Amino acid sequence: MTAAPSLWRNRNFMLLWLASIISNFALAVAMLAETWYVVKTLDAKAQLGLVMIAGSVPRVLLMAVGGVLADRMPRSRIIFISLASRVLMLFGLVALLYWQRLDIWALTGFAFLYGALDAFFWPARDALTPTIVPEHDLTRANSVMLTTNQVGLVFGPVLGGILLAALSYETIFALTGATLLLATLCIWLINEPFTPRAVQAGHSMLSELKEGVQYALQTPVLRALMLVYAAANLLFMGPLALGIPLIVTENLDGQPATLSFLNSAFAAGMVLGGILLTLYPPQHKRLLMITVIIALEGVLLALLAHTHWVWVAVGIQLLIGLGVAGNNVPMMSLIQQFSDKAKLGRVMSLNSMASMGLTPLSYAMVTGMLSLHWSIGWIMPAFGLLMSAVMVYLSWQMAVIRQTD
Structure with missing residues (x-):
């Protein structure tokens, strides 16, 4: 108490x-x-x-x-x-x-x-x-x-x-x-209260990052996670971030309140997903669970591009947010379980950089297609369904995805 x-x-x-x-x-x-x-x-x-x-x-x-x-x-x-x-x-x-x-x-x-x-x-x-x-x-x-x-x-x-x-x-x-x-x-x-960390001689930031990269690539579970999240962010972030405002203006009512509803529904889905995973934490086949959820997010992304009803779009965004929480939380626990504690910080940052580093490229790809007058109604399904196919392929090809608890 x-x-x-x-x-x-x-x-x-x-x-x-x-x-x-x-x-x-x-x-x-x-x-x-x-x-x-x-x-x-x-x-x-x-x-x-x-x-x-x-x-x-x-x-x-x-x-x-x-x-x-x-x-x-x-x-x-x-x-x-x-x-x-x-x-x-x-x-x-x-x-x-x-x-x-x-x-x-x-x-x-x-x-x-x-x-x-x-x-x-x-x-x-x-x-x-x-x-x-x-x-x-x-x-x-x-x-x-x-x-x-x-x-x-x-x-x-x-x-x-x-x-x-x-x-x-x-x-x-x-x-x-x-x-x-x-x-x-x-x-x-x-x-x-702050005490600066002493910098060890001969241990530069570059050498420590290099050590972390080698460790992550040599660990099967960590290597699979980095590959899955790199592919997912490349095919997911651009279409979602750029597509939502365009869907609101082209398919829905074009009101700022609608844009805020869709953004809030996504965040609410993440909150709900976090609560559910806290109450019912997954214990088995967590890496496979991640790829399945990402594959389902790809299908939802494709459906969202052709939605003309506000509350259906809100519902899809809620499910996408639920999915993002559903793959991010198990990802964190897998990294913590399979990483050397002395290298955990570098592994976490490398996983973030592997995914975030491809986000600008994802934005650039979608922006280039929009500049060529491609419709967002084609772009989002193409990216979403390709992401689903990649997750199915990786799950089939990499035994560590199917076997890791």
Whole structure:
């Protein structure tokens, strides 16, 4: 009974939790507004992928640097600088809107800077909680933070849709900038006990990453996971991210509220999937379970492209989100089980980079097809069904997928 209230008496954790709630909502609203501005105001549907590529590339390329930096300086300081920079960027958007200079190239530049900030923000955020929370409270703290992030993903787009229907873009970006400033202040007030890690002579970041790559490729389960997720992200991320706004404008009612409903349904599916897997954790054939779920997601992606009813689209998005949680959670447990604990961090980052690194290429492929005037009604089924076929083929060819519990 004493452990429960102790976490909520932890001033540093409360500040981090409050900053997470505020920033998740603010950034979700801002991202929805930017997407809608590109699609509806600029009518630059084919260029939406360019903005997403610009945000993805620096995030992938700088992630390793961000991880090293998070071990060499206070994590709260890195988070503070990242959030403060985003506040300035949001007010910069307001200024460009006021001067009528916010075009696709300006948004692409902002996306590039945003992705670069993410590369430093994420490693610092993930490393901060163990620094400010005692070990006996760490599991509860991580659970609270995960739930907070998911709540922001679910309700942030809903709030964004309401604001888009009632306010101008200038007002929305100014409001989110001011809100994010509160989160930045919370991070500034954190008193982080930090001891920098000593860098061992002869062990450069490059040599440690090389060791991790060799280890992952030589371990059958890890090699299979990296291959599955690389293929899935290449064929899934671009069609889903670029396809949803286009489906809303071309197949559905073209309202910002509909876009927010679809985004929220996806996040709600992830929350539901996480809850179900917590209550009923899978124990057998988890790697096969992952490939089967990804194959089903491909079929759902194909169906979504030809949906003309809002609530059917919402239902499909809910199932896709459920599937994403259904393959991500077992993936995490498999990596933890089959990895050397001394190499776990590198294996986790390599798996993320193997998948995230192909996301910009996925965006580029879909963007190229859209520029050639291919219909999203053809692109999404082609990518989705090909992804399903690849998962079936990998499951058939790799015995480790069929046999691993």
